[in-house]
Amino acid sequence: MTVDSKSPLDTRTLNTLKKISAEYCENEGGSHGPDHSERVYMMSLTMGSRLDARLDVLTAASLLHDIGRRFESESRGEICHARKGAEMAVDILKDLRFSEQDISKITHCIRSHRYRGRDKPESLEAKILFDADKLDSIGAIGIGRAFLFAGQIGSKLHDAEIDHTQTLSYTVEDTAYREFQVKMSRVRDQMLTDLGRVLAERRHRFMEVFFDELNREMYGSDINGTNHS
Secondary structure (H helix, E strand, O other), X not given: OOOOOXXXXXXXXXXXXXXXXXXXXXXXXXXXXXXXXXXXXXXHHHHHHHHOOOHHHHHHHHHHOOOOHHHHHHOOOOOOHHHHHXXXXXXXXXXXXXOHHHXXXXXXXXXXXXXXXXXXXXXXXXHHHHHHHHHOOOHHHHHHHHXXXXXXXXXXXXXXXXXXXXXXXXXXXXXXXXXXXXXXXXXXXXXXOHHHHHHHHXXXXXXXXXXXXXXXXXXXXXHOOOOOO
């Protein structure tokens, strides 16, 4: 799939949104830095083009979807970054001359991209953003982000032998493999669009192959069946 190079927004508005997105996300580390929002933006436009969604709404929502993450991190999860980001986006979008109707559509996408409780994605654009964000957490990109996060918190490379249901996030036990066991392996069942489900299934299969190989290499079992001369 390819993304149309023509932006659904004028250049000034698009560049402003990208700058705001980067400014809010640049201190969130490699796994949630500006490149994450950029990938979600590109995937949202790709999916939106295929599904006849409103690309202007998707552009603004995808670039602003994580601007509230710092507040969630600082509050240790007490503040929901999706709801906070939706609140913050209102004034940003007003300054950029978005209509009240479009602001409502965009903030719904942002608020529901995490999908907790009552904040269920209802519009096509909200479902696409939800899927695009979740797709960035699995597959080769998801694996890379999981290892980046594990490095940020000082976790070790691998811990296949422990019960991951008894471990905690943001601890030295929060390895990439734990992330796969408790979160990434479930993402494919959360997709809201048919296109998202197809992409998630492919990425899920890749993760299974990768972590199976990681287990073999960690314990030396990959030597079985090899010839040594």
